[in-house]
Amino acid sequence: MPRMLDVGDDVRAEIGDDEADRLLAGENAPGSYDxxxxxxxxxxxxERTSTVLFIGDETAxxxxxxxxxLPSQIVQVSEEQLQGAVRSITGEDGTGLAGxxxxxxxxxxxxxxxxxxxxxxxxxxxxxxxxxxxxxxxxIARPGTAPGGDNxxxxxxxxxxxxxASLDGxxxxxxxxxxxxxxxxxHAVLQPGAGMGSPxxxxxxxxxxxxxxxxxQAHHPLQVTDAWRAAANKLQTVLLFAAPVGSIGRQHRExxxxxxxxxxxxHGRLVAAAMPLAGT
Numbered sequence: 001m002p003r004m005l006d007v008g009d010d011v012r013a014e015i016g017d018d019e020a021d022r023l024l025a026g027e028n029a030p031g032s033y034d035x036x037x038x039x040x041x042x043x044x045x046x047e048r049t050s051t052v053l054f055i056g057d058e059t060a061x062x063x064x065x066x067x068x069x070l071p072s073q074i075v076q077v078s079e080e081q082l083q084g085a086v087r088s089i090t091g092e093d094g095t096g097l098a099g100x101x102x103x104x105x106x107x108x109x110x111x112x113x114x115x116x117x118x119x120x121x122x123x124x125x126x127x128x129x130x131x132x133x134x135x136x137x138x139x140i141a142r143p144g145t146a147p148g149g150d151n152x153x154x155x156x157x158x159x160x161x162x163x164x165a166s167l168d169g170x171x172x173x174x175x176x177x178x179x180x181x182x183x184x185x186x187h188a189v190l191q192p193g194a195g196m197g198s199p200x201x202x203x204x205x206x207x208x209x210x211x212x213x214x215x216x217q218a219h220h221p222l223q224v225t226d227a228w229r230a231a232a233n234k235l236q237t238v239l240l241f242a243a244p245v246g247s248i249g250r251q252h253r254e255x256x257x258x259x260x261x262x263x264x265x266x267h268g269r270l271v272a273a274a275m276p277l278a279g280t
Contacts, residue, residue, distance in 0.1 A: 115135075
């Protein structure tokens with residue numbers, strides 16, 4: 001029976017026309033699946049479903065997601081992350097494919113940290129500026145190190161984020177990164193991706209060097225206020241602040257969020273970057 005699948009052009013180019021046609025015809029596609037984004041059940045015979053291709057250095061895995069959660073796309077991840085997902089599928093561990101931090105490191109297994117993202121306006125240099133505040137729900141250790149440490153800020157500094165001692169000035173622009181806003185909703189924070197080829201098909205094309213990949217992606221597009229969107233469209237720049245777990249908290253008022261940012265900066269627990277706005 002034909003499946004209600006969406007196979008994006010980039011995914012089709014990677015897996016080949018024959019494989020894509022077999023998926024659409026229902027030959028290789030599952031009936032039921034667990035959404036790789038929200039991890040709730042889906043059914044390719046009953047609801048529109050996106051094909052999501054995770055690509056590592058040597059391995060590629062095709063997963064499925066509700067079309068309302070994710071569009072069909074290619075997601076570049078590390079080989080280590082992808083191998084962990086493959087082991088979970090074959091029963092060698094208990095994380096599941098959703099543990100691959102491709103569409104957002106927040107789509108992690110329950111025992112892994114999830115990135116919480118809050119939007120708000122921050123007054124800097126006399127102007128209200130659109131900002132995102134990122135704080136994980138747990139410690140984030142450097143890959144390959146023993147659990148228990150928290151290297152979240154160090155890892156971001158290595159990516160180009162700047163330590164923030166105070167909120168008196170606008171942080172430097174982090175080139176290659178951007179904030180994706182579509183139809184007035186927040187979809188993702190994008191970072192540069194390394195070019196790599198797919199091993200799935202002889203005719204697969206190498207992904208372009210620097211193709212953006214999601215550093216964080218929302219389960220569902222997040223609403224922002226009209227004032228936040230207007231400021232983002234005016235300045236075409238969004239500020240991203242990041243702090244380790246326990247530094248900011250979920251502040252639902254912008255004045256409280258500003259106070260928490262000031263305290264985190266004063267204690268050396270805040271990094272930031274300015275990023276261009278992608279979309280409207």
